[in-house]
Amino acid sequence: MKLDELHIDDKAIIINIDADKTLKDRLSSFGIVRNEEVTVKSLSLANQTIEIDVDGTLIALRATEAHKIEVKKI
Amino acid sequence: MAQTEMITIFKTVLKDEDRKMDSITVALAGQPNVGKSSLINAISNAKLRVGNFSGVTVDKTEVVYKLCDEVKCTDYEVHIIDLPGAYSLTEYTIEEKVTKSFLLNEEYDIIVNVVDSTHLQRNLLLTTQLLELGKKVIVALNMSDEAKKEGIEIDEKQLSSILGVPCIKTSASTKEGIDELKQAIVDVYNKPQTTSKVIYSDFIEEEIENISNFLEDRGYKSDIPYRHLAVKLLKEDKDTYVKLHDEPIWIELQDIIKDALSHIYLHTNSKNLEEIFADERFAFAKGAKMEVMSLKSMRAKSITQKIDNILIDKIWGIPIFLFFMWGLFQLTFELGSVPMDYIDSLFGWLGDSVKSILGEDTQLASLVADGMISGVGAVVMFLPNIVILFLGIALLETTGYMARVAFLLDGFFHKFGLHGKSFIPLVTGFGCSVPAYMAARTLKNPKDKLITLFIIGFMSCGARLPIYVLFAGAFFSQESAGNILFIIYISGALLGLIMAKILKTFVFKGEDEPFVMEMPKYRLPSAKLIWHTVYGQAKSYLNKAGTFILGASMLIWFASHYPKVDIPQNIDTNQIKLYELEHSYLGKIGHASEPFFSPLGMDWRMAVSLEAGLAAKEVVVSTLGVLYSLGDEVDEKDSGLIEQIKANIPFASAIAFIVFVMIYLPCFAASMVFVKEAGGWRYLVYLFFMTTATAWILSFIAYNLTKLLVGGV
Numbered sequence: 001m002k003l004d005e006l007h008i009d010d011k012a013i014i015i016n017i018d019a020d021k022t023l024k025d026r027l028s029s030f031g032i033v034r035n036e037e038v039t040v041k042s043l044s045l046a047n048q049t050i051e052i053d054v055d056g057t058l059i060a061l062r063a064t065e066a067h068k069i070e071v072k073k074i
Numbered sequence: 075m076a077q078t079e080m081i082t083i084f085k086t087v088l089k090d091e092d093r094k095m096d097s098i099t100v101a102l103a104g105q106p107n108v109g110k111s112s113l114i115n116a117i118s119n120a121k122l123r124v125g126n127f128s129g130v131t132v133d134k135t136e137v138v139y140k141l142c143d144e145v146k147c148t149d150y151e152v153h154i155i156d157l158p159g160a161y162s163l164t165e166y167t168i169e170e171k172v173t174k175s176f177l178l179n180e181e182y183d184i185i186v187n188v189v190d191s192t193h194l195q196r197n198l199l200l201t202t203q204l205l206e207l208g209k210k211v212i213v214a215l216n217m218s219d220e221a222k223k224e225g226i227e228i229d230e231k232q233l234s235s236i237l238g239v240p241c242i243k244t245s246a247s248t249k250e251g252i253d254e255l256k257q258a259i260v261d262v263y264n265k266p267q268t269t270s271k272v273i274y275s276d277f278i279e280e281e282i283e284n285i286s287n288f289l290e291d292r293g294y295k296s297d298i299p300y301r302h303l304a305v306k307l308l309k310e311d312k313d314t315y316v317k318l319h320d321e322p323i324w325i326e327l328q329d330i331i332k333d334a335l336s337h338i339y340l341h342t343n344s345k346n347l348e349e350i351f352a353d354e355r356f357a358f359a360k361g362a363k364m365e366v367m368s369l370k371s372m373r374a375k376s377i378t379q380k381i382d383n384i385l386i387d388k389i390w391g392i393p394i395f396l397f398f399m400w401g402l403f404q405l406t407f408e409l410g411s412v413p414m415d416y417i418d419s420l421f422g423w424l425g426d427s428v429k430s431i432l433g434e435d436t437q438l439a440s441l442v443a444d445g446m447i448s449g450v451g452a453v454v455m456f457l458p459n460i461v462i463l464f465l466g467i468a469l470l471e472t473t474g475y476m477a478r479v480a481f482l483l484d485g486f487f488h489k490f491g492l493h494g495k496s497f498i499p500l501v502t503g504f505g506c507s508v509p510a511y512m513a514a515r516t517l518k519n520p521k522d523k524l525i526t527l528f529i530i531g532f533m534s535c536g537a538r539l540p541i542y543v544l545f546a547g548a549f550f551s552q553e554s555a556g557n558i559l560f561i562i563y564i565s566g567a568l569l570g571l572i573m574a575k576i577l578k579t580f581v582f583k584g585e586d587e588p589f590v591m592e593m594p595k596y597r598l599p600s601a602k603l604i605w606h607t608v609y610g611q612a613k614s615y616l617n618k619a620g621t622f623i624l625g626a627s628m629l630i631w632f633a634s635h636y637p638k639v640d641i642p643q644n645i646d647t648n649q650i651k652l653y654e655l656e657h658s659y660l661g662k663i664g665h666a667s668e669p670f671f672s673p674l675g676m677d678w679r680m681a682v683s684l685e686a687g688l689a690a691k692e693v694v695v696s697t698l699g700v701l702y703s704l705g706d707e708v709d710e711k712d713s714g715l716i717e718q719i720k721a722n723i724p725f726a727s728a729i730a731f732i733v734f735v736m737i738y739l740p741c742f743a744a745s746m747v748f749v750k751e752a753g754g755w756r757y758l759v760y761l762f763f764m765t766t767a768t769a770w771i772l773s774f775i776a777y778n779l780t781k782l783l784v785g786g787v
Binding site: 021022023025026027028029030031032033034041042043044045046048049051054055056057058059060061062064065 | 161162164166192193195196199200348352353356378379382383386388389391392477480481482484485486488494586588589590591592593
């Protein structure tokens, strides 16, 4: 399942990130890497942006970027 | 803007020959929002603006202070270069590019890595990258007071031994660890080499040791420790290869590296070295955090969550934001009107006094009273409005709400080909276009940046506020003036969005910039910081009033009084002033451009004010002041500019005038910054044609529509 399919308060483990190097670097500099746990904190109108919590940092992502992150719900 | 001014003040050029033995250059690096600028404040007395949104500190800043070592008491001159906040040493943002290129290419002695103690793991990711550079590093565990409050405990001694570099708990607000940090800078400076280490997985460590041992056996002379050289070789660092390629040692080394890499590939089941090392760094950062950090309670973190539950609520988030903006504009107008009246009467009194001292009819009295005092007075009068508006924007920025707004609005902005981050420069544009153009640097994708730059002008800047206030006051009741102002600002912004969409569809086609950004914790802004920001804005506004606008006012006074013409005998005494003005230089310019403006219902006087507004928008009001109060001086009653405008300008023309002001080219100073940020003069030409054409067309529509609806003649 993809990160943008999760609902508020869902927890998940990142399985794979299918993105180009720039985006991957950006994500990993925020600690968004394989095997990390994420929690969805907030969704904006029409789920266009997603706020996630990774190790205590709140990060905002666009749905199109979140769609490139494969997760497993826990 | 305050920030840029301060940067120029503290920017000193460091030339190699100027550097003495006791001069230490420190590169201050850290992720955004870790309190780097406040830490510099605490170390020295430099004053910088601290923001809560990635990308506030953009330029390199150098601060000089003397430090006395207690043992020998030597004076040290420490240059601190405040590098822009970077999440990692990649090139995702312009800040990261600047920081990376500085750290790799410039001369400096020590990196002080400022770390947010409340987000240790994420911050340590950058720390590991810095350690890999092979430079001397000191880690400042900043915001330690906040970490304590959140129940986070960090064992800095253990972290020191893991990283191999001094780790010092610091806090800019409680001054904790500031002296220790100063001392550590000197201590580390006096050490011959860096002692930093990043520990990798065993299979990589083995290869590092192999290569290091080989280099040691051969007695290879290296300026960095063998370990760092080995790591660089394993990471396929280009510069290191270029350097070693010409050494005799290379022939044997080549085989060792080849073997090492194949071992690593075998272990990781991957051939992507960058990814392998990224994973390693992450594992190291996480491991280090696990070992040194313990969480006593989960208390404080939830405050941000609770606020976020309301402020970025799916349904209420945007209405709340709009309410804040509406409130800000109401406050600007209502509260601002109180001191405005006082300032107005003060300048009125000043003008009258000057006239009574210098004599009613002398040229000098007219120049000073009608040209200088009335021109500058018209500008100073709006200072209260500008202070309130900037205060509001500074509050939004420093509390961390700005990032939330980007989160809320990205979905909306993205539809118009903009980025959630475009919001920041755009909203800054409501204050002044100059910092707004500079704020657009946070946008990495050049297309997103250019689109944002092009539409910043549509966000009515503070300098246009006086014009709107004047016209809203003249043509609408006191109660509805605030609403009219709100409508003007909102419709300008909407127009900007439509232009963005047009630009995105027809001019800047192509891929979007990804949207991944941190939502910083909510923070109570320090009064000092807010004061500093607002004071800086007010000062630069007044500076403009004292120089640019004073000069422009005098120029316009001159152009409106010369050349002297003979007044025909048969003319009515009421018309003398008007006749003089119409035949002045200013009148001639206005008349010449009348064919362009007459379809918009504007006469030559309005045309002249708009043209004068190209120099600075504040000049529009002062020009109107000169043009209209001169024309009717025969009137015994000392009626204000508002009355004059009301009496002389038809309603429909006034609407057209407001629309034109909303859209046409920003002031001279802003245009210069635009050229710099957009990257070429040709962009200014595009901007000029785009804004002028749009302004003319929409003014034309507004004029005719108003005439049709209200029949305003």
